[in-house]
Amino acid sequence: MLKKQAKQVIGHRIISEPEKINNLLIAKSIGIDIPDTLVTTNKADLLEFFKENNGAITKPIKESRRISDGESAATMYVANIDQTALEEIPDSFMVSLFQERLDIAFDIRVFYLDGQFYPIAIFTPKGSERVDVRDTSSKDRAFRETKYKLSEALENQLRQFMDELDLVSGSLDLIHTKDGRTVFLEVNPWGQYGNVSRSGNYFINQKIAQYLVYGSERT
DSSP states (O other), X not given: XXXXXXXXXXXXXXXXXOOHHHHHHHHHXXXXXXXXXEEEEEHHHHHHHHHHHTSEXXXXXXXXXXXXXXXXEEEOOOEEEOHHHHHHSOSEEEEEEEEOOXXXXXXXXXXXXXXXXXEEEEEOOTTXXXXXXXXXXXXXXXXXXXXXXXXXXXXXXXXXXXXHTTOSEEEEEEEEETTSOEEEEEEETTOOOHHHHHHHTOOHHHHHHHHHHHOOOOO
């Protein structure tokens, strides 16, 4: 029988939102593959980056927030930068985050808890132009989700990454590309896990309850 331990929490008592750039640098230092990334306020830099990567995407440099005027609401997601969009961008702009556009085979969402990984693969319908699976504004919602297995080497790297951030839980977003890369995108310390639990048949609610009551099983 498990012995009841001191009070436990998940999430982080200090981190209110993830530091995306810092987290990417930490992941890279551990050996985790990350996208080619640019932070700039200058169109000339973006043009060079776009040329080198044959395209680009942009995403919020901070955690996305839902914006409302009382009558309608909007949320910022990942957006593709094509040639038309590039031409409309001014010579200078507010500090922005750009990344290479990866040729996606499928997305990977992982819920992490106390050293254990609960991953699923998310397959986007063929022909879809959506670049962010969280974007529910499109009619294109026929995603297929299934249980997935991370490599042992990647698990070890991601566990080291989460330990470095002092996170006992969180949702990790990765992409598996058509040329075989598994690329880390970001971690959300407060990430949802409902679809991961359902699609992977993981019973994550039960595992969280066990952790909160009995504490860590890591030695």
